[in-house]
Amino acid sequence: MTASDHRHELYTVDQVRALDRRAIDALGIPGYELMQRAAAAALVCLRQHWPRARRIAVYCGPGNNGGDGFLLAALAHEAGLHADVIALGESQGDDAVRARREFELGGGTVHPWQGSGELPLADVQVDGLFGTGLRRALAPDVAQLVRQMQARGAPILALDVPSGVNADTGEVPGESVQADVTVTFIAAKRGLYTAQAPGYAGQLQLEPLGLPESLWHGCRADAELLRVQTLAPRPRQVHKGNNGHVLAIGGDHGTAGAIRLCGEAALRGGAGLVSVATRSEHLVALNSARPELMAHEVNGPQALAPLLERATVLALGPGLGQGAWGHALWLTALESGLPLVLDADGLNLLAREPRQLTGRAVLTPHPGEAARLLGCDTAKIGADRFAAARELARRYGAIVVLKGAGSLVAEPEGRVAVCPWGNPGMASGGMGDLLTGIIAALLAQGCEAWQAACLGVGLHARAGDLAARKGGERGLLASDLLEPLRLLLNGKGA
Numbered sequence: 001m002t003a004s005d006h007r008h009e010l011y012t013v014d015q016v017r018a019l020d021r022r023a024i025d026a027l028g029i030p031g032y033e034l035m036q037r038a039a040a041a042a043l044v045c046l047r048q049h050w051p052r053a054r055r056i057a058v059y060c061g062p063g064n065n066g067g068d069g070f071l072l073a074a075l076a077h078e079a080g081l082h083a084d085v086i087a088l089g090e091s092q093g094d095d096a097v098r099a100r101r102e103f104e105l106g107g108g109t110v111h112p113w114q115g116s117g118e119l120p121l122a123d124v125q126v127d128g129l130f131g132t133g134l135r136r137a138l139a140p141d142v143a144q145l146v147r148q149m150q151a152r153g154a155p156i157l158a159l160d161v162p163s164g165v166n167a168d169t170g171e172v173p174g175e176s177v178q179a180d181v182t183v184t185f186i187a188a189k190r191g192l193y194t195a196q197a198p199g200y201a202g203q204l205q206l207e208p209l210g211l212p213e214s215l216w217h218g219c220r221a222d223a224e225l226l227r228v229q230t231l232a233p234r235p236r237q238v239h240k241g242n243n244g245h246v247l248a249i250g251g252d253h254g255t256a257g258a259i260r261l262c263g264e265a266a267l268r269g270g271a272g273l274v275s276v277a278t279r280s281e282h283l284v285a286l287n288s289a290r291p292e293l294m295a296h297e298v299n300g301p302q303a304l305a306p307l308l309e310r311a312t313v314l315a316l317g318p319g320l321g322q323g324a325w326g327h328a329l330w331l332t333a334l335e336s337g338l339p340l341v342l343d344a345d346g347l348n349l350l351a352r353e354p355r356q357l358t359g360r361a362v363l364t365p366h367p368g369e370a371a372r373l374l375g376c377d378t379a380k381i382g383a384d385r386f387a388a389a390r391e392l393a394r395r396y397g398a399i400v401v402l403k404g405a406g407s408l409v410a411e412p413e414g415r416v417a418v419c420p421w422g423n424p425g426m427a428s429g430g431m432g433d434l435l436t437g438i439i440a441a442l443l444a445q446g447c448e449a450w451q452a453a454c455l456g457v458g459l460h461a462r463a464g465d466l467a468a469r470k471g472g473e474r475g476l477l478a479s480d481l482l483e484p485l486r487l488l489l490n491g492k493g494a
Ligand SMILES: NC(=O)C1=CN([C@@H]2O[C@H](COP(=O)(O)OP(=O)(O)OC[C@H]3O[C@@H](n4cnc5c(N)ncnc54)[C@H](O)[C@@H]3O)[C@@H](O)[C@H]2O)[C@@H](O)CC1
Pocket: 020, 031, 032, 034, 035, 036, 038, 061, 062, 063, 064, 065, 066, 067, 068, 092, 093, 129, 130, 131, 132, 133, 134, 135, 136, 137, 138, 139, 142, 159, 160, 161, 185
């Protein structure tokens, strides 16, 4: 293993700080040298992305993130670039003070930020204001500086973390630098991949600073990034009975679309058979739109029972409603003990009547549903998505997919994976119904719940990216993902 093999591992801020300390104390690499390596790596990154840049403006905060900035400016100056440095107050800590002096000894001038004033012209702006040490929302004078940097229009390279983003949770407590590229040092901070962070980090680049493998011994990552995965090719002799039978339950009055999308996604996700248990008024439309779906009129639990006998996996909830009809089907379906994906009103009913789920169960809440399931408000979910996903998985005894930019997959024992794909075009109705169908299809084909959830979330998000590449993000429809989904499932189209 080399340090770069750790790039799919995600760490908390405390863990990253412990790694820094260990590099200094156990490996004997002085903190100042780490700072020099970080600055050198950042300058390489800057020149890779903007090879024609001649003037840079470097914004330095009071801590070590600012120290990285001063040293980058010193190196840039030595390399013949023009570097203007704007500093927020005095530097704190030996390394940051020394870095600032190094820049000044090389002939550079530090301009203190006075709360207002013109910013220098630059081809690239470097954000060295705050890194992992950010503790609270940016104060008004700093927020003003950030707005002016943004208004300057020159691209921004963020050092370690875009200033304003909480690197632990991805939350932005006030305003933040919106970077084009973020070069992050030593280890990937988990918060950069979820919540609000993806909107601020731009392209993420990890620089491990040449630290030896021994640094990671005994340090278990807090979470992991999903990787591209596919299923093994099908044996030539299989028949439809080998690929599972998904029963999608839902579609109360007026919500036929949700259950149809779910059923279609289960078909495109490779399930051998897909049945739909729904209201009678939807049958004709479902059959004519997608004849491969076996649509059944279900008025109540008795009509559901024979369908449950034939099914191997349930997709429970899209368009189910929370009325008497939906509630009765929900109870009967849960009592069957079949592996299942629970979504939408299936989750809202669970919030009303909490219980531990047994067997293979995947819950797919968006933050609103997650808040209902945990009895808190949505803001609390956003404040720490990692904690919320873990608590949901533990409390309900199931695999949980906490949806939204940077979807998380969590299991009751605490393992968490983060999805790096997906795009804002997917913030449109029906996308969640599709995910439910995909995960159900993967369960039906024999995946374990964790694998089905991880693979399903990854396929869904990558299908969204592929579809958006074709026609753009705005106006992306859930059903646009069905064809790319099929390609990706078969290892094509990436
Ligand atoms: N040896 C190390 O620890 C290394 C650290 N490195 C850099 O150092 C950074 C961490 O440095 P620090 O721990 O000094 O933290 P930061 O430089 O991120 O910020 C800490 C400083 O900012 C202040 N502060 C925090 N939030 C504020 C807010 N909202 N408004 C105003 N002031 C605020 C704190 O009081 C403190 O003075 C990393 O992100 C990375 O860039 C790198 O040089 C690599 C090695």
